[in-house]
Amino acid sequence: MIREACVGSYIEAKRAEEAGAGRIELCDNLFQGGTTPSYGTVKKALEEIRIPVLVMVRPRGGDFCYSSQEVEIMIENIRLFRSMGVGGVVLGVLTKDKKIDYPLLKRLLGECSGMEVTFHKAIDEVEAPVVEVEKLAEMKVTRILTSGKAPTALEGEAILNEMLIAAGERIEIVVAGGVTEGNLDLVRSRIPATEFHGRRIVGDLTI
Template identity: 35%
Template sequence: MNNKVTIEICCGSVEDAIIAEKAGADRIELNSSISLGGITPSIGSLIETKRNLNIPVMVMIRPRESGFFYDEYEIKSMEEDIKLAIKYGADGIVFGVLNEDGTINKEALKRFVDIIGDKEKVFHRAFDIVKNPIESLDTLIELGVDRILTKGQKNSIEDGYKTIKEIIKYSKGKIEILTGGVRPHNVEWMIRELNFRNLHVASFIQKEDLSMSSNPDVYFGSSKDKSECSYSVANYEYLKEMCTKIRNLQEE
């Protein structure tokens, strides 16, 4: 059995990326707006991340929150974002694009794959809402996608692990399956019993922005319910503990 476990850490900023590498990540996924599920990061944040990291950086290309059906303007914008991300050092591109009926948009996906070229191609959790995961898996393999991020079409790995095992078996090593939903209570089970070897880890805490203390009642978004006095940052202590635990498990 291959004991090597690859740890990918989800990041929403340059600060997160630095924390993730320090905690023990093998690679990171760079986003912005984690509270929206992760959208395309700025080129500036990519440049600074690459300047400060020695591990691979996967760049999220997602133009907005709420689903994965995009119009032609959004698709063209994504193409330009992909080109820029590659130009400024992305080691891989993370994306997903669907039709309104929940099937993969093959035409748009092929356009993205052609632009990405020899960089890593990762289909994100849009996979978790496709109608037919096996048929979709065939499509992604056929079009040259290298990796899929999934929780087995569920919100937790405990509910989705059977589907993940099924697609791993079906794919026969033709595509890498990156498993989300990693938590302290299930990581040993995932590694020892399920033999999952590619883990996507995330944890964030709130960090105060002291500039807001002079007038904390002012808000800049659309809701008074969301505090403007703090923002999410990667949780170093949690991530370090998880990376250490994973390394110890793979060595046993």
């Protein structure tokens, strides 16, 4: 089982590693759902942290429908992170009518050669996330981060379990949404995934 800690700074990333996290999702501005962290933060994390670090590629908070200028920012950040040796990025792109923007996703994936790619919780805004699992797997996306279209994983249990079945061995489903160190065993008992994600999945990192 992998416990992926969602962190908003280098300090939190280091604390998460020390607390037993198996992987880091490195962001900035968690109050906006996570945006791209600074070059310095990513560099320090790569230098000091031994567990895998995934870096958020999101130019702003708000929706997941981006302008051409924002797309260029995302591409430049992906290229930068790839040149730095980042092992994986986290991203998600939708159209105005809340469908996955597959042409744009294909373009971004083309920039991610050699890196793992997580399609983040933007998928929880689409009408039928279970249907999208196979499409994302075909595009060689590494994993999907989701709470099953619900505020919490426990509330999204039914959809999450359907997504796990649809995924099989082709793509990883990372269960998110209110998953903490305190309720992880309960969540696992109801959603038999192997990867879980949360801000407090290895305890409070803000202390």
